[in-house]
Amino acid sequence: MNREEKEYLEDVTQxxxxxxxxVDKDHALLTKQLKPTPSIPQRILQWVxxxxxxxxVLIEQFVEYPDDDKILGMEIDKDLQNMSRKNLxxxxxAVLPERGFFDIQSTSKIRLGCQLLREYKQLKKNKRKHYESxxxxxxxxxxxxx
Numbered sequence: 001m002n003r004e005e006k007e008y009l010e011d012v013t014q015x016x017x018x019x020x021x022x023v024d025k026d027h028a029l030l031t032k033q034l035k036p037t038p039s040i041p042q043r044i045l046q047w048v049x050x051x052x053x054x055x056x057v058l059i060e061q062f063v064e065y066p067d068d069d070k071i072l073g074m075e076i077d078k079d080l081q082n083m084s085r086k087n088l089x090x091x092x093x094a095v096l097p098e099r100g101f102f103d104i105q106s107t108s109k110i111r112l113g114c115q116l117l118r119e120y121k122q123l124k125k126n127k128r129k130h131y132e133s134x135x136x137x138x139x140x141x142x143x144x145x146x
Contacts, residue, residue, distance in 0.1 A: 065081075069081060089101045
C-alpha cells in the first residue's frame with residue numbers, strides 16, 4: 001500500500017469515527033427525550049422504595065428459608081435453593097438479555113417473571129402442536145419433552 005492509499009484510508013477511518021460520535025450523541029439525546037425525567041413526587045417515591053428496598057435486602061440475608069424445595073407447586077433445583085439473593089440476581093443477569101436484575105423494583109421483577117412464564121407457556125404449547133402434528137403425519141412420537 002503506497003503513501004496516498006494510507007493517507008486516504010486514515011482519512012476515511014477518521015471520518016467514520018466522527019460519524020460514529022455524532023450518531024452516538026444523537027442516540028443518547030433521543031433516548032433521553034423518549035424517557036422523560038420522572039416528576040418530583042415520583043422521584044421521592046422511588047427514593048423511599050430504594051431506601052426500604054436496601055433495608056429489606058440487608059435484613060433478608062439473615063432470614064432462613066427452610067421450605068424452598070417446592071414453591072407454589074413448582075420444584076426448585078437444589079443449587080437455586082442454596083443461592084443467596086445476590087447470587088440469584090447474578091444468575092438472572094447471566095441468562096437475561098440485559099444486566100441489572102438486582103436493581104429493578106420488585107413489581108418489575110414480578111412483571112418480568114410473568115412475561116417469562118407466558119413465553120415459556122407459549123413455547124411449550126408450540127412444542128406440543130409440533131409433537132401432535134408429527135405423530136399425525138409420520139406416526140412417530142418424536143423426542144419432544146413436555
